[in-house]
Amino acid sequence: MEGGVPEADISAFRECLSLSWKNPYVLRLAFSAGIGGLLFGYDTGVISGALLYIRDDFKDVDRKTWLQEAIVSTALAGAIIGAAVGGWINDRFGRKKAILIADTLFFMGSAIMASAMNPSILIVGRVFVGLGVGMASMASPLYISEASPTRVRGALVSLNGFLITGGQFLSYLINLAFTKAPGTWRWMLGVAAVPALLQFALMIMLPESPRWLFRKGREEEAKAILKRIYPPQEAEAEINTLKESVELEIKEAESSDKVSIIKMLKTKTVRRGLYAGMGLQIFQQFVGINTVMYYSPAIIQLAGFASNRTALLLSLVTSGLNAFGSILSIYFIDKTGRKKLLLFSLFGVVLSLVVLTVVFHQSSTHSPLISAVETSRFNNTCPDYSAAMNPGGWDCMKCLKASPDCGFCAYGDNKFRLVGPRRLTLLAESSQILETMSTTWSMFDIQ
Template sequence: MEGGVHEVDASAFRECFSLAWRNPYVLRLAFSAGIGGLLFGYDTGVISGALLYIRDDFPSVDKKTWLQESIVSTAVAGAIIGAAIGGWVNDRFGRKTSILVADFLFFVGAVIMASAPNPTLLIVGRVFVGLGVGMASMTSPLYISEASPARIRGALVSTNGFLITGGQFLSYLINLAFTKAPGTWRWMLGVAALPALTQFILMLFLPESPRWLYRKRREEEAEAILRKIYPANEVEGEIQALKESVEAEIREEGSSEKINLIKLLKTKTVRRGLVAGVGLQVFQQFVGINTVMYYSPTIVQLAGFASNQTALALSLVTSGLNALGSIVSIYFIDRTGRKKLLIISLCGVVLSLGVLSAVFHETTSHSPGISRQETAHFAAYSCPAYQSASATGWDCMKCLKASSPDCGFCAAAADKLYPGACLISNSTVKDLCHGENRLWDGDCAMDCEL
């Protein structure tokens, strides 16, 4: 019942489908716990689309990028805390209790966000959701690993990873579905309460992890669960194996011999394994995938697709490929090997980042210019910073960076790529610009594209 490395191949997945008919109880355990992975993916992905409409409802969020960043990043900060305390909660109170606590945090966070009257409470709700994400990210795969038969354990644990990326894809679909609904972002964020409530109810009727029960000397309860998981001809062997494993673990914990970390780090195989394992986790974050997932619709708007609905629809491509990648990796990991699959993936990451960098550079270096004549057309609302400047080298991007007061770009009436006007950024000027059938950009660079 160890939760270490488990091989995943096609036979394991075929065994899963076979087991669904022979013993659906195992799949009930695995997929009930796997809802935690789905919530993890949903709550990390849903903010990307909701943010577009939050900016529309709260002018302060629209004007202050640090508020947008806070709304997004506080969930990550909460996840760090949730993961840190999750290990202690798992060992002290059990895997089942940890999942129930995570569901409670997910539910409370979703309700707070859906009803938030201001950005402050929205951030508080994101913190609650982040705490749930942190606990679920470590508890769900642990519970699945300890409550599933050894021969299909790897396949079932792998489904948790797929549910995370699947949850992100689902969040984009939900975002797109609620674009026409009253309240838009409140529905997008609040709907996460439903799977959290569903998992909470399901877990109330499911048992604790048999391994944790053995650790707490509740052998009879653990054995009763194992008899439901394993066939009659295998259960006695599994009970004995679990008993020996737990006893060996307890002996090691009580041993007076301390682990010499310096000596371990001097061991070449240990050091290389540590660098590879930790390094991959670090670089997986440093490549910027979270930025793309959290701000995908905003990035699409930077490319010139001003419509929120269009931006969300195009962002489905990103989340869909992300989910597809998890399926492809599960299929090929034992056919091509870990190293080759990793190198291929990294080549794709480098190519994608290169393309993104080139596009952003071209966008900022070829922005429409600022015209004195166009700006004079709105003389009463011209940007003070532009009026006091020498007026040489000003373009859309430079206008948007002006402050005290903030300024916005009103595109030329003939063509949005022609030089436009640099004006004070407020709702009155925005309406005035739109009234002449011009494009207005007062925050991001959606109108400053090639």
């Protein structure tokens, strides 16, 4: 990005705070666009808690794990499509319109999910939400970066990352708030329509990105916006810098010697930067962060905490530290640099995953295998199991929900191992702590 302002001698985080009274217009632009990140985080996190109650209402979902996986993963499939077309929409119609389209998709998806009468309609709603997530992931940070002063650009773009993790934390709070409400999961999924409407209303009143306006030849509009973003003594220099940059891009695009992708990849600096950026995004997904965020309450239940409310409450620890990691990145990103923060966070991810591997390996190898005799003896200690019409159809979750003291569950070919109540509690506590460690480290958002 362009910018002729020297590096700040104080933290960009503190300078962002000073903008609240120096130039609130910049924060208004950033926060309004950042609501897209909030919706991104909310719609990816809310399904983890809602799924617990969807299984209770739709028995097919409870019996068929592929339906549960479809409800979760179709949003990701929609996000892939949304991100793929999002770049074209951003360039053709502008960042502002792309965000407005994403808001419309968020609203439609939330309404469809909240009124779904069967799993199929619910999946359709998740696809709409996924399309919105994909488009918002492209448009929101791009708008913020192009409408931010150079000095605090890194911190303000990181704000979008914080709002994503903050949205995930908010989703767990909303899930917890509606556990006793009629309709539970319908409220959980439908609440996302509110911030979508709010952002739509705010963005209607805000201008387009100044860089996009320059590219479309609307220079006077772009200059007026830049004069509101930058102090008077810096505005003219930024206008000239941006104008020169855009003119150079247009000239290269129109010339016979166009800058092709192959030609760019032959440049060592560009190639290494591309590999680093793409590699970071790809490998971040393989550390297990999505599994934790999408299935955290279910994982906690399988660890022995059968209550939906308790599982959601414990999941708040994970999502809370996830958001806290993003706050730290906003504070340090312009103070210590991207590379140092990245290396530090990657070291934390590796450390937490190694410890997590050791803990699960130890719990697996030291838990004795169970025989049919032990299975029968332990199962018969549960009154609900003994009185059940079809005890053979019971699974672990039914056992755990039948009695909070139940710390043993087994079925099918002796594949499950004996876990006593106290041992189960310790395992759940250690798993929760290590999940939290991995989540916090992996979500340092490097922009």
